[in-house]
Amino acid sequence: MLLIPCPHCGPRPETEFVYGGDARVKRPDPSNSSDEQWAAYIYERENPKGQHQELWLHSAGCHLWLIIERDTVTHAIGSVRAAREDQQ
Amino acid sequence: MVNERYSFLALAKHALTGHKNWQPAIRHPEPKDKYDVIVVGGGGHGLATAYYLAKLHGINKVALLERGWIGGGNTGRNTTIVRSNYLLEENANFYEHSLKLWEGLSSDLNFNVMFSQRSVINTCHTPAELESTMRRYNAMRLNGIDAEFLTADELKRRVPSINLGQDGSLRWPILAALSQPRGGVARHDAVAWGFARGADALGVDIIQNCEVTGFKRAVDGRITGVETNRGPISASKVGVAVAGHSGQVMAMADVRLPIESHLLQAFVSEPVKPFLDVVVSTGALHFYISQTDKGEVLLGGGLDGYNSYGQRGTIPNIQEVTSAATEMFPNISRLKWMRQWAGVMDMTMDGSPIIGKTPVPGLFFDGGWCYGGFKAIPGSGWCFAHTIATGEPHSLNASFTLERFGRSAVIDEKGAGPFPKAH
Numbered sequence: 313m314l315l316i317p318c319p320h321c322g323p324r325p326e327t328e329f330v331y332g333g334d335a336r337v338k339r340p341d342p343s344n345s346s347d348e349q350w351a352a353y354i355y356e357r358e359n360p361k362g363q364h365q366e367l368w369l370h371s372a373g374c375h376l377w378l379i380i381e382r383d384t385v386t387h388a389i390g391s392v393r394a395a396r397e398d399q400q
Numbered sequence: 401m402v403n404e405r406y407s408f409l410a411l412a413k414h415a416l417t418g419h420k421n422w423q424p425a426i427r428h429p430e431p432k433d434k435y436d437v438i439v440v441g442g443g444g445h446g447l448a449t450a451y452y453l454a455k456l457h458g459i460n461k462v463a464l465l466e467r468g469w470i471g472g473g474n475t476g477r478n479t480t481i482v483r484s485n486y487l488l489e490e491n492a493n494f495y496e497h498s499l500k501l502w503e504g505l506s507s508d509l510n511f512n513v514m515f516s517q518r519s520v521i522n523t524c525h526t527p528a529e530l531e532s533t534m535r536r537y538n539a540m541r542l543n544g545i546d547a548e549f550l551t552a553d554e555l556k557r558r559v560p561s562i563n564l565g566q567d568g569s570l571r572w573p574i575l576a577a578l579s580q581p582r583g584g585v586a587r588h589d590a591v592a593w594g595f596a597r598g599a600d601a602l603g604v605d606i607i608q609n610c611e612v613t614g615f616k617r618a619v620d621g622r623i624t625g626v627e628t629n630r631g632p633i634s635a636s637k638v639g640v641a642v643a644g645h646s647g648q649v650m651a652m653a654d655v656r657l658p659i660e661s662h663l664l665q666a667f668v669s670e671p672v673k674p675f676l677d678v679v680v681s682t683g684a685l686h687f688y689i690s691q692t693d694k695g696e697v698l699l700g701g702g703l704d705g706y707n708s709y710g711q712r713g714t715i716p717n718i719q720e721v722t723s724a725a726t727e728m729f730p731n732i733s734r735l736k737w738m739r740q741w742a743g744v745m746d747m748t749m750d751g752s753p754i755i756g757k758t759p760v761p762g763l764f765f766d767g768g769w770c771y772g773g774f775k776a777i778p779g780s781g782w783c784f785a786h787t788i789a790t791g792e793p794h795s796l797n798a799s800f801t802l803e804r805f806g807r808s809a810v811i812d813e814k815g816a817g818p819f820p821k822a823h
Contacts, residue, residue, distance in 0.1 A: 313715045327716050331706040331821060333660070348806065354818050355658040355749045355805040359647040361709045384661070385709050 314382075317392050320374040332367030334358045335379045335395070361385060367395060403601040406510050425593060426600040431607050431633050435463040437788055438626055438635040440612050440649065441642035442466025443475040444588075445766055445773065447595035447606075448781020449639055449788070451509075454602035456782075457789035462604045463633060465626070467611040471592025474643055474773060477711075477743040479666050479688070479700045481679055482775040483520040483583035484545055487536045490799040490811050491752065492543040497796055498779025499582060505778055511594030513586050514693070518678050520583030521550070521559065523728075525572035525684035533578045540580070550577040561675050561731050570727055572684055585679060585690055591777055615653045615763070623653075623762030639764040639788045641780075644709075644744035646767035653760050657768070658749040658805045660820040663704040663742040664771045665713035667721065669735040671695030676729075685724035697732055699725050703745065703771070705821050713742035745771050750810035751823030755783050755797040764788050765802060770823055 314326035334357040340349045358364065361384060368378045379398065381390035404410060404423050414422055436459050439446045450464045466472075482502055484495035506512050524530045540547040552564050555577045565573035596606055607630075614627035615638065625634035642649045647657055671694050681688030686702040701721035704714050718740065726733040748754065748768035753776065755766045766784040769776060783797035793801070799811060816822035 325716075326714070333707075333819075333821075351806045351808070352656075354808075356656050357658070357660050357749075357820075359657070359660050359707065361645075361648060361661075364707055366707065384707050387708065387710055387714075 314387060314389065316368065316378070316380065316389065318370050318373060318376065318378065319392060319394055320376055321370065324370070324373055328370060328372035330369040330371045332369055332377065335365040335367045363390070403597060425597040426606055429605045429607065431463060431465075431610060431628070431630055432605065434634040435605070436461040436635060436637065438462075438633060438638045439464045440626065440638065440640045442470040442592075442596075442606065442608065443473050443641065443643060444471065444591050444595065444777035445641040445643065445769075445780045445784070446639075447471075447592055447599060448777050449641060449766065449784045450604045450606070451595045451599040451602070452781050452785035453789060454599055454604050457785060459789055460603035462599075463635070464599065464604055464606045465610045465612055465628060465633075466606070466608045469608050470596050470606065471589055474743045474745075475588055475592050475777075477666070477741060478588060478774040479690070479698055480585045480588045480774055481520060481583070481688070481690070482515065482586055483580050484775075485520065485522070485536065485540055485547065485578065485580040485583065486813060487539045488811055488813050489543065491813055492540065492545060494779055494783070494796050494800070495775065496543065496545050497782070498776050501778035501782060502586065502775075503582075505591075505594070509594040509598045511590060511597060513590045513594050515584065515586040517582050517584040519558075519579050519581045520679045520681070521555070521577050521579045523555070523574045523577045523680065523682045523684070525570070525574060525682065527575070529684060530575050533576075537578050546580060546582050548579045548581060550579055552576060559676070559678055559680060561729055562680065563728055563730055565727070579678075583679065588774065595777075595781070612649065612652075615760075617653075617760075621760060623760060637762050637764065637788055639766060639784060641766040641784065643746050643767050643769050643773055646746050646765070650758070650765065653758070653763055655758050655760060655763070655765070657754075657802070659746045659768050660707050661709055662706070662745050662747045662821055663708045663710070663713055664745050665701060665704065665717055665721070665740065665742045667699045667718070667740045668692070668738050669697040669699075669732065670738050672697070672735065675731070680728075682724070682728065685728065687721045687724040687728075689725060689729060696738065697735060703747070703821055704742070709744050711742050711744060713740060745769075747820030747823060749805060749818040749820060750812040751814055751816065751820075752811035753780070753800055754802050755780060756787055756793050756801045757791075758802055
């Protein structure tokens with residue numbers, strides 16, 4: 313069981329969250345992108361054995377989208393921040 | 401080296417000498433400098449590939465490299481279900497071919513893989529599920545695959561210990577079920593050992609404790625061999641079948657894959673007397689159940705739900721699977737779990753596997769089996785061997801290319817979209 317330290321609600325069990333996958337995927341510029349860039353956007357993901365930047369939605373809590381750094385072998389959680397901080 | 405044939409006569413002969421003179425089933429050769437083909441990965445898929453390369457395509461100078469021991473990864477961790485009850489034509493044709501190979505496998509390999517065609521039954525719990533399952537039933541029959549639609553009463557007669565839940569004990573009572581009578585289970589270790597023994601007898605060098613640490617490339621980029629912890633080995637063709645760690649191995653050749661690694665858990669209980677002679681699975685409640693030859697109740701469920709390489713599994717999934725199982729089979733509620741474990745699944749973006757060429761000339765890839773790799777072992781090895789030997793895919797695996805994602809020509813059996821955890 314992951315205990316995810318939500319910056320808004322505090323530590324909460326993983327069952328309150330929905331997983332959103334690789335946080336480093338960026339939507340290409342619609343006016344200026346190739347088919348290859350769109351295919352990579354839809355189908356290619358980072359899949360590291362170790363530190364992984366990933367999205368989680370606190371769906372049974374504050375509804376914030378979070379970006380969490382988690383180790384995919386030990387499941388230890390490193391940094392946690394609200395995803396909207398990246399967009400500002 | 402030709403293996404001694406296993407037979408009743410051989411058993412009787414060796415009984416006279418106290419079973420002390422059996423030959424080892426495979427050799428343990430040192431790697432040579434050069435082979436025609438290198439297969440990376442000594443699970444079921446790699447071993448089957450090596451076997452069919454030697455048997456059907458006459459390529460005997462084959463090295464199979466395994467980092468640990470053969471059959472020690474997902475081949476030894478799965479719940480051994482074999483079926484071909486698919487909706488989409490590409491999947492139906494491929495898995496039905498694999499099922500047909502299963503039906504003759506023990507005799508082909510002269511090794512009892514204990515394939516038991518005891519029926520694989522999917523239960524339906526909602527009107528929508530009933531309709532989609534009926535559609536799949538019709539697709540199966542049109543593709544020439546055996547299938548039976550069972551009413552709730554017929555299911556209860558076939559599986560007396562099941563709780564249909566029509567008294568209100570299930571939130572979604574069982575309305576009907578789809579059965580594939582030719583589906584069933586097999587002995588997972590025997591599949592690895594049988595293919596290994598068969599391949600070895602045809603001259604394949606099975607080299608265990610040999611980890612691939614890099615690929616050797618020519619100036620023009622094509623593959624010329626592999627680097628290993630036991631020195632470099634040359635070959636003009638290399639096939640990779642390393643499910644679970646496909647991403648790590650293919651990254652050494654700069655190939656990115658549309659794959660995420662997720663965990664799937666399985667559980668076995670203490671052994672009890674036989675009470676369940678079919679495989680039952682439910683998509684609505686997220687679990688499946690069978691009883692092993694040893695009497696253990698074997699359970700599995702859905703994915704843990706987020707990227708992981710930790711072969712342990714997490715608590716919420718144990719709770720979900722156990723609660724679903726005890727609702728549908730109340731008679732197992734007081735059994736104790738003996739073991740629980742998890743395997744690392746290559747989850748692709750459309751839920752279907754990849755068998756074929758890669759952007760690197762001479763490098764071939766077989767992976768992305770999601771949680772359905774066991775049943776595919778003979779078919780996958782058969783198709784991958786054809787692809788490596790001829791340089792082109794067979795019609796059975798022509799759709800399962802890596803480049804299908806670039807064309808969005810995905811094979812999405814479940815219609816779940818590019819979300820690996822949802823397949």
